[in-house]
Amino acid sequence: MEAEGVGRRLVELVVDEAVVAGVSGGQAYARATVDVPPARWRDALRAARDDAELACDFFDWLSAVDELDGGFDVVAHLWSTAHRHGLLVRTRVPREAAEVASVVDLYPGAAWHERETHEMFGIGFAGHEALRPLLLPPQFEGHPLRKEFVLASRVAKPWPGAKEPGESEAGGGRRAARPPGVPAPGEWGTTPTPAGAGGVGEGPRGGAPARPARRPPGERPARGDRTTPAARPGQSAPGDRPGRAAPQNQPTADGHQQRPEPSVGDEGGAV
Template sequence: MEAEGVGRRLVELVADEAAVAGISGGQAYARATVDVPPARWRDALRAARDDAELACDFFDWLSAVDELDAGFDVVTHLWSTTHRHGVLLRTRVPRQAAEVASVVDVYPGAAWHERETHEMFGIAFAGHEGLRPLLLPPQFEGHPLRKEFVLASRVAKPWPGAKEPGESEAGGGRRAVRPPGVPAPGEWGSTPTPAGAGGVGEGPRGGTPARPARRPPGDRPPRGDRPQRPAAGDPPQRPSPDGPPQRPAAGDRPPRPAPGDDGGTL
């Protein structure tokens, strides 16, 4: 079945005016896309599985997309091992009440994916009894894949690229854009930004602290009691009698015994 036919068929089975069919990108690899309201989420997945023309018996993956004020898109991809076609189902939940029905009873393989999506985006899956931490430690606070989540490592460490985002090859003319996950100046952190910190997080709060100045060459601490290396023209010094035993020099080796002496070999 063509991708367009897969989408139309699923919309007919859902029988909801809010359901919309479409086609994804990818040219020859395009998939049917169907957007359904949250109340019909489980019904849409069950219809895709049980209908003989669709027969999407393989659960591929489930995740979410943060659409900021518009809410979250919960997305899943199903595949038919019989008819060799796929369908991408989506539903949008509000940000303040991010919850949708669990589909573990329809596709048991969705259990792991719903746990990860709940942990990373904070979306609840009603009916899933095992939404416990999966990838993060239990004491972790927040949901790292939400766009408002501050990536502290981007604040504490400079952008790894050769140039900051927004800087052209010519080196001027365009205002630099903050890297993803870095808050605006004064929105994060408790250490005042020192003067001349490169403009990252300038303000009374937040930003990357400047690196400490290097010590001048004459201001380094003494090395201590470590022995100094002799100069190139100085003769090597022999160890003191109290030092560890040294290997004898080449000319100080004892002579080999003559044949026939005690301990010698014939």
């Protein structure tokens, strides 16, 4: 069955005016996409599983999308191992009452996905009896995948990867904009400037460090006292010119070694 037919079939089964069918992008990999109201969420997934034409017996994944003022989209992807087609089912829950019915009794494989979505987005799944922490420590506060959640790592440490929005490819140009998830200075987690640091005031936690004070024009940095190192044995002292090496014995034409004549003042005198 083609993607359009899969979507239309689920709309016929759910029988609700608010159910809308469409097709996702992806050309050859397009999927039937059906939007249902939260009250028909379980009915839609049950119909997709039990209907002989759809037969979506394999639960692939479930997650959510933060639409800010629009609420949250809860998304589930199902697959039919018999007919080799997929189905994407979505529902939108309001931000102030983010809850939808659990489908663990229909698809036991959804238990892990509902726990993760509850932990990361703060969406409740009524009927799920084990919505305990899955990836984060129990004392963690907040939901990291909500768009209003502050990315503390971006504030505490500059992003080491690709260039942030606002930076040119050449590395220069206009000043970089704040990356997504980082609040403006003074909105969250400010720390006072250390005593004696010039150039910055209070700013985001872990912001840019203060620049060192500039020297007045024409002033050279003072050099520390340096002690002249003692020369090692066999080496000349610093500043002395190395002397020439003493001439070695040179062989004569008859093959005998010629001894160099001693210079005046050498011990032993002339030979």
